[in-house]
Amino acid sequence: MKLHKYIKLLMIVIGFSLLTVSCDKNLLNVKNPNQQTTATFWKTPQQAQEGVNAVYGSMLLDGGYLRMTQTTEDLRSDDSEANSPWILMTNTGDFSLNATSLSVQLIWLTYYQGIFRANQVFAHVPQIQMDQKTKDELLGQTHFLRGFYYFNLLKFYHNVPLVLHVTKSPKQYDVAQAPPDSVWAQIDKDLQQASTMLPLKWSGNDVGRATKGAAEAYLGKAYLFQKKYKLAAAEFKKVIDSGEYGLMKNYGDNFTSAHQNNKESIWEIQFSKMVGGTDVGWGGPPQPTWGQTQARSVTYAPQGFGWADIQATPILLHVFQKDTTVNGMPDPRLRASLFYNYKGDTLYHTTYRKQYGDSATAVYWKKYEDYNQPNEYPAARSGINIRAMRYSDVLLMYAECLNDMGQTQAAYKYIDMVRNRAHLPLLINTKPNMDQQQMMDQIAHERYLELCGEGHRFDDIVRWGWLYNKTKLAWLQKRDPEFKGWVPGREYLPIPQSELDVNPKLKQNPGYGS
Numbered sequence: 001m002k003l004h005k006y007i008k009l010l011m012i013v014i015g016f017s018l019l020t021v022s023c024d025k026n027l028l029n030v031k032n033p034n035q036q037t038t039a040t041f042w043k044t045p046q047q048a049q050e051g052v053n054a055v056y057g058s059m060l061l062d063g064g065y066l067r068m069t070q071t072t073e074d075l076r077s078d079d080s081e082a083n084s085p086w087i088l089m090t091n092t093g094d095f096s097l098n099a100t101s102l103s104v105q106l107i108w109l110t111y112y113q114g115i116f117r118a119n120q121v122f123a124h125v126p127q128i129q130m131d132q133k134t135k136d137e138l139l140g141q142t143h144f145l146r147g148f149y150y151f152n153l154l155k156f157y158h159n160v161p162l163v164l165h166v167t168k169s170p171k172q173y174d175v176a177q178a179p180p181d182s183v184w185a186q187i188d189k190d191l192q193q194a195s196t197m198l199p200l201k202w203s204g205n206d207v208g209r210a211t212k213g214a215a216e217a218y219l220g221k222a223y224l225f226q227k228k229y230k231l232a233a234a235e236f237k238k239v240i241d242s243g244e245y246g247l248m249k250n251y252g253d254n255f256t257s258a259h260q261n262n263k264e265s266i267w268e269i270q271f272s273k274m275v276g277g278t279d280v281g282w283g284g285p286p287q288p289t290w291g292q293t294q295a296r297s298v299t300y301a302p303q304g305f306g307w308a309d310i311q312a313t314p315i316l317l318h319v320f321q322k323d324t325t326v327n328g329m330p331d332p333r334l335r336a337s338l339f340y341n342y343k344g345d346t347l348y349h350t351t352y353r354k355q356y357g358d359s360a361t362a363v364y365w366k367k368y369e370d371y372n373q374p375n376e377y378p379a380a381r382s383g384i385n386i387r388a389m390r391y392s393d394v395l396l397m398y399a400e401c402l403n404d405m406g407q408t409q410a411a412y413k414y415i416d417m418v419r420n421r422a423h424l425p426l427l428i429n430t431k432p433n434m435d436q437q438q439m440m441d442q443i444a445h446e447r448y449l450e451l452c453g454e455g456h457r458f459d460d461i462v463r464w465g466w467l468y469n470k471t472k473l474a475w476l477q478k479r480d481p482e483f484k485g486w487v488p489g490r491e492y493l494p495i496p497q498s499e500l501d502v503n504p505k506l507k508q509n510p511g512y513g514s
Contacts, residue, residue: 240395269294370384
């Protein structure tokens with residue numbers, strides 16, 4: 001009742017204020033000279049650059065790579081599990097999110113905000129007088145980002161509206177969902193365009209912007225999701241043949257602040273403690289006090305050093321321990337990826353056994369953790385960049401394409417490049433002459449270990465059709481009991497209720513009721 005009283009009082013005050021100025025209509029038409037509008041903003045090359053920078057900014061929000069994009073991907077896979085008092089985390093892991101869940105709403109809002117900003121760039125930047133090369137690069141970045149945002153939306157929701165222009169009237173606000181094939185076609189188009197307009201690399205303060213290689217890698221991945229293997233292979237081969245990328249000698253260098261934007265990183269989400277404000281942007285309208293940091297680190301950090309909302313599954317540790325290097329040592333990716341109970345494992349200035357006891361069995365994520373500091377508290381702000389597309393991912397996707405095209409023998413080379421970095425025995429020697437299915441099983445194994453905890457595993461499970469294969473689904477449920485909560489349709493998130501409430505043309509996704 002108090003809330004209603006406050007609203008009523010507010011309306012009385014507003015009404016009184018309007019009455020006091022109604023005698024002079026000119027007072028209602030005063031313009032704020034400091035307020036930017038589309039009519040005053042899109043005029044200069046500097047404003048064009050600022051507009052494109054704003055398109056990048058959307059991925060730094062909570063629905064993007066600050067936290068929710070990663071947690072929602074990882075928790076639904078068999079390499080991560082929820083061990084959290086926050087029901088959002090557990091509901092994500094066991095496929096019981098609903099249309100009002102925070103992550104469901106934030107992810108949608110984040111990427112459509114980015115698309116809205118991209119559409120503004122396309123509407124205004126072409127008319128700005130400026131150097132043509134610079135203009136092309138700005139538009140190329142925007143094509144990449146819009147394609148990237150739609151790529152994420154399609155992965156998460158499958159049935160989404162396709163909005164390519166800035167709306168000019170309220171009549172255009174309600175947009176129906178487009179057929180997924182139409183959205184894929186637009187993603188392909190944006191990424192194709194971006195690949196022709198972007199440079200191979202950037203220098204100075206521009207390092208971290210989208211490149212030609214990033215556009216080609218994501219175009220290849222988009223084709224792979226559509227099972228267009230020949231087209232996908234062609235894009236991945238362009239990235240490989242460019243000579244711009246390679247594997248870091250030390251696998252762990254891909255997940256710390258010390259080796260960011262390295263030769264293995266094709267697309268990296270840029271974070272920094274030194275830029276912007278000091279507040280974490282947990283949600284709501286963006287504020288000038290928000291920083292440009294991520295909260296993945298504190299969310300995944302081990303118990304006592306962070307929130308430990310997301311842990312690695314025991315099966316991931318078990319699978320890692322089955323393989324050894326050519327010298328009989330543990331796979332080096334294991335100890336670069338996970339904290340677990342072995343003699344000498346150190347974390348955050350102490351040892352695992354001192355912190356948790358000699359008989360502890362919990363497995364925690366080490367990737368993206370700043371374990372050289374005391375803990376991830378109290379500010380929950382990390383400046384470690386998120387590597388969204390690594391060169392090793394491209395090598396494994398290329399091998400998958402070759403195998404799917406019947407070139408199984410040719411696939412060995414690219415898998416062994418990844419295994420060789422980990423000092424593992426080469427497959428060409430240990431498992432020669434695999435058939436196509438055996439090679440596909442091997443590729444799935446390689447991707448599971450190489451890319452664990454990086455948000456790729458569930459995408460692989462979905463695109464390989466494992467959830468609709470009774471044998472594979474039972475296998476997943478045995479490895480990770482959270483999969484027992486999956487029902488058909490719930491490989492995708494529900495359409496947010498807040499969107500259904502305001503857009504009558506939207507329909508809820510299958511698996512979530514009407």
